[in-house]
Amino acid sequence: MSNTTKFYINGEWVDPVAPKLFDVINPATEEPAGQISMGGAEDVDRAVKAARAAFTTFSKTTKEERLALLHRIIAVFESRMDDLARAITAEMGSPLWFAMQVQTNTTLEHFKEAAKVLKDYDFGHMLGGTTRIVREPIGVCGFITPWNWPINQVASKFAPSLAAGCTCVVKPSEMAPLSTIILTEILHEAGVPKGVFNLVNGDGPTVGEAISRHPDIDMVSFTGSTRAGILVAKAAADTVKRVHQELGGKSANIILPGADLEAAVSAGTLRAFTNTGQSCQAPTRMLIHQDQLAEATAIARRTAEAVVVGDPLAEGTRLGPLVSEAQFDRVQHLIRIGIEEGATLAAGGLGRPAGLNRGYYVKPTVFSDVTPAMTIAQQEIFGPVLSMLPYKDKDDAVAIANGTIYGLAGYVWAGSLEEAREVGMELRAGRIYLNGAPHGKLQDVEAPFGGYKQSGNGREAGIYGLEDFLEIKAILGYEMA
Numbered sequence: 001m002s003n004t005t006k007f008y009i010n011g012e013w014v015d016p017v018a019p020k021l022f023d024v025i026n027p028a029t030e031e032p033a034g035q036i037s038m039g040g041a042e043d044v045d046r047a048v049k050a051a052r053a054a055f056t057t058f059s060k061t062t063k064e065e066r067l068a069l070l071h072r073i074i075a076v077f078e079s080r081m082d083d084l085a086r087a088i089t090a091e092m093g094s095p096l097w098f099a100m101q102v103q104t105n106t107t108l109e110h111f112k113e114a115a116k117v118l119k120d121y122d123f124g125h126m127l128g129g130t131t132r133i134v135r136e137p138i139g140v141c142g143f144i145t146p147w148n149w150p151i152n153q154v155a156s157k158f159a160p161s162l163a164a165g166c167t168c169v170v171k172p173s174e175m176a177p178l179s180t181i182i183l184t185e186i187l188h189e190a191g192v193p194k195g196v197f198n199l200v201n202g203d204g205p206t207v208g209e210a211i212s213r214h215p216d217i218d219m220v221s222f223t224g225s226t227r228a229g230i231l232v233a234k235a236a237a238d239t240v241k242r243v244h245q246e247l248g249g250k251s252a253n254i255i256l257p258g259a260d261l262e263a264a265v266s267a268g269t270l271r272a273f274t275n276t277g278q279s280c281q282a283p284t285r286m287l288i289h290q291d292q293l294a295e296a297t298a299i300a301r302r303t304a305e306a307v308v309v310g311d312p313l314a315e316g317t318r319l320g321p322l323v324s325e326a327q328f329d330r331v332q333h334l335i336r337i338g339i340e341e342g343a344t345l346a347a348g349g350l351g352r353p354a355g356l357n358r359g360y361y362v363k364p365t366v367f368s369d370v371t372p373a374m375t376i377a378q379q380e381i382f383g384p385v386l387s388m389l390p391y392k393d394k395d396d397a398v399a400i401a402n403g404t405i406y407g408l409a410g411y412v413w414a415g416s417l418e419e420a421r422e423v424g425m426e427l428r429a430g431r432i433y434l435n436g437a438p439h440g441k442l443q444d445v446e447a448p449f450g451g452y453k454q455s456g457n458g459r460e461a462g463i464y465g466l467e468d469f470l471e472i473k474a475i476l477g478y479e480m481a
């Protein structure tokens with residue numbers, strides 16, 4: 001990786017219009033892991049011009065040409081997976097095994113899935129006797145992405161956009177941009193035509209805002225916090241571009257009395273801690289029947305206390321540090337609020353785990369006796385903090401589960417699949433996991449991903465992800481009546 005302080009525009013690594021360096025901090029060591037440049041509106045302009053020029057030709061490429069390109073990307077990607085995983089670990093603290101087996105692997109799956117969907121996708125069909133419906137690439141896209149799944153979030157947008165025939169300008173999170181720089185090298189080596197993929201690093205209020213406002217960008221696809229997603233939508237409104245938002249979550253995990261309590265609670269606790277709790281769809285609210293709360297709390301405590309937190313490069317580490325000092329402070333603040341508002345601290349709590357004095361490590365934390373009105377039952381914490389809430393009956397559980405501004409995912413564990421299905425249907429969320437169903441690569445990669453309510457308005461993955469990058473054109477009189 002040699003171009004970290006440059007941007008990738010029109011197929012070349014170029015210097016920013018105005019130099020402004022920024023250290024990317026390794027959260028395990030608190031030392032710089034690399035340096036990038038922070039761009040400005042003029043860099044975005046240059047990138048948009050390149051993407052617009054490329055759109056003229058790339059949008060006319062055949063399905064076979066784009067399929068061949070996706071296959072070339074997959075081949076080069078497979079040869080750089082180790083570099084990618086190491087960059088992810090260095091920039092955001094993911095344990096190396098997780099960065100490789102999950103973060104990098106799911107990214108690869110997005111390219112494979114886009115190729116599979118494209119192969120069978122029909123971009124046109126007749127409607128009635130005389131009208132033809134065609135689906136065309138929406139145009140130049142702006143992608144603004146977060147640090148928690150750094151390249152996965154770029155690929156979940158870029159792969160289907162490429163399959164559709166769009167071009168793009170990408171701004172990864174300034175906290176974790178290094179893996180996207182490697183991804184850019186991969187795309188260059190795979191022969192992505194110049195201008196199809198452009199990278200401008202920078203912060204949200206400068207580069208992100210310039211992308212959101214830009215009059216020559218047709219669609220902005222944003223993944224990040226609901227707070228920033230709202231700002232993006234407001235900045236985009238004047239140009240009526242399409243706004244695709246993948247935002248925050250506070251997903252409920254309803255464990256019904258018939259479920260195997262030990263299995264459901266221990267699996268649910270570990271799942272809430274996935275990616276050190278920095279996952280938008282993490283089941284961070286565990287809903288337990290009031291008669292089982294004490295037993296379930298003991299299981300969650302045991303599970304949390306057995307979790308190994310430490311150096312992300314060390315073998316056996318399950319949780320690394322949080323991404324940044326700011327995130328560490330935010331999580332500490334919310335743990336403090338949980339205690340002050342009267343929740344029972346069952347495991348973890350304030351401060352770093354014993355023996356970890358450097359790095360943004362937090363203790364895997366479990367709160368019990370949480371009520372729906374508490375801050376830790378409503379706000380996304382984005383750290384390994386589980387809130388356990390008692391419910392009276394099934395209706396109460398569903399009402400609590402649906403009682404936040406979010407609607408990204410929902411989880412149900414029941415004694416029978418039928419009962420799990422029935423409760424799952426009541427949840428106002430875009431993704432429901434029944435009885436511990438796995439996510440991603442392990443099962444049905446084409447299952448759409450996206451939120452209800454303030455968790456967003458778009459869908460990624462599979463045919464749904466592709467169609468979010470397409471316009472629909474109706475050509476009346478295409479055939480003679």
Ligand SMILES: NC(=O)c1ccc[n+]([C@@H]2O[C@H](COP(=O)([O-])OP(=O)(O)OC[C@H]3O[C@@H](n4cnc5c(N)ncnc54)[C@H](O)[C@@H]3O)[C@@H](O)[C@H]2O)c1
Binds near residue numbers: 172204226
């Ligand atoms: N729904 C999903 O698919 C999904 C996936 C991953 C993460 N997330 C969410 O992302 C959040 C964590 O990531 P984060 O802390 O990087 O989020 P964030 O909102 O702070 O930042 C996300 C991106 O938006 C940019 N940004 C910030 N302010 C902006 C502005 N005013 N205009 C334009 N861009 C701006 C940032 O620079 C970054 O690139 C969590 O809320 C999490 O739930 C959602």
